[in-house]
Amino acid sequence: MPKSCLAVALTIVCSLAVFAPNSDSATRPARSLLQNPDFERSVGDHPWMPVGWDTSMADLPTVFFGRDSFMVHGGKWAVNVANMSAAIPLAHNWSQALLVGPETWGKVASFKAWTRNNGVDGRAYLLVQAYNDTASRMARIWNVDHDEALKRLGIGKVDDPLLDLGWKRTQFG
DSSP states (O other): OTTOOOOOOOEEEEEEEEOOTOOOOSOOOOOBOOSSTTTOOOOOOOOSTTTTEEEEOSSSTTTEEEHHHHSSSSSOOOEEEEEEESSOOOOOOOOOOOOOOOTTTOEEEEEEEEEEOOOOOOOEEEEEEEOHHHHHHHHHHHHHOHHHHHHHHHHOOOOEEEEEEEEEEEEEO
């Protein structure tokens, strides 16, 4: 592959666990809040999509999403993403959104991810975001799109009440 190509192929295994404040997480087993954190369960007959995960829109021939058994950490599967274009350096991703309720208020969340680069040149990052987004939450609960949720809530598009609460990004490559 030419050095001018921006590409990263990563294997990813994730977990997100919530603990009571001041609890010793080493003394009790973590319960992952992520659905299918190890990517082991697949969507029906789909060749690579794991249950509970979504990918960014990538209608480009230079972007590859996959689930394979080549570089697993444990279990049978891992996921990967590669953008083979230096001209279009978009942030393609695997993602999962969680609805958070009172059962997690006042608790500490711990996010862990295991990654491995398969030797292709490029950069990658892990991003965890926390935000309050009433319209997106209600869209998921009502099983409608975001615009329909705004309409049902009586909120105009320019008044969308998304509130960024915090985020952390770690870049590597």
